[in-house]
Amino acid sequence: MTDPIEIAVDYNGSLNTPVDTTENPGELEALALGITDALIKAFPELGPIRDLFRAKRFGDARTAYYNSNYYKNLTGLAGDRQKKKAVQPGVYAQELDAWKQGQLVRLRSKGIKITPDINSMLNGFFDKGYNDYQIDINILNSGKLGPIGGSVLGTVNSLKEIAYDQGVNTVLSNSWWNKKSEELFGGLTTDADIQEEIKNIAASAFPAYKDGIMAGRTFGMQTSALRQMIANTLEIDVDTIGNDNPVFKQLVGYINPKTQTPEIVPLWEAEKIVKSSAEWPFTKNARDTLDGLALKVLRDWGLA
Secondary structure (H helix, E strand, C coil), X not given: CCCCEECCECCCCCECCCEECXXXXXXXXXXXXXCCHHHHHHCCCXXXXXXXXXXXXXXXXXXXXXXXXXXXXXXXXXXXXXXXXXXXXXXXXXXXXXXXXXXXXXHHHCCCCCCHHHHHHHHHHHHHCCCHHHHHHHHHHCCCCCCCCHHHHHHHHHHHHHHHHCCCCCCXXXXXXXXXXXXXXXXCCCHHHHXXXXXXXXXXXXXXXXXXXXXXXXXXXXCHHHHHHHHHHHCCCHHHCCXXXXXXXXXXXXXXXXXXXXXXXCHHHHHHHXXXXXXXXXXXXXXXXXXXXXXHHHHXXXXX
């Protein structure tokens, strides 16, 4: 009985010389690289390369293989998954499902809503052998990332508290925070990077407090006594004096009238300014002061 032979077909469709597939070392080398009928069906460019191996043109075959899009564009992990997808679909499906479940848990913990689009993208990411960072960046760049919650939202909320302490919560827009949320999700920035950015914004917004801010003393720390003085003078709860309070904003933007430069307002000067505000006449302190002045005038006139 004669040995089985196979007719190889060139890339241009012509027939090669019959090759022995039972003892052909080229056939074995092609198989060692995973080049099977199933893989060729998924990646047709591998067909002519297998023909080169079968024809024992090993140098040409290896050069063609290493120059192929299949080899150049797939990582080792991606190549392994593509082979399983082609020749072991059951194993591939099991591994894909297990991998996707892990990714879904990870993405949800970061605050990502799993939409059909993102679920579909995960299939492609698995085939390409993407790591977590590559997955996050590709989701971010897809334009299909919705509102972010989870751990990223928790980090952003903490950063918003820092922005308030630095006095710039009112100048940072929602779009600015959305951008930072996306950058945090994509690993393009860190909590520390954003804190430093907020500090620099505060130093620019409050030049009189810049040195202290850059030295680590927040705007809130530097203005705590000022807030307390305003609260005492206007007889209100100090916690109600936010960064957007008109009197507070006037005081932290104090310009020395002699030098025309921003300065930290002295508390005695600040108190005079507060008492000239529209709110002060309605306080008990103001009424008592005015009553005392009126009584003094009457006494001076001998009428009391």
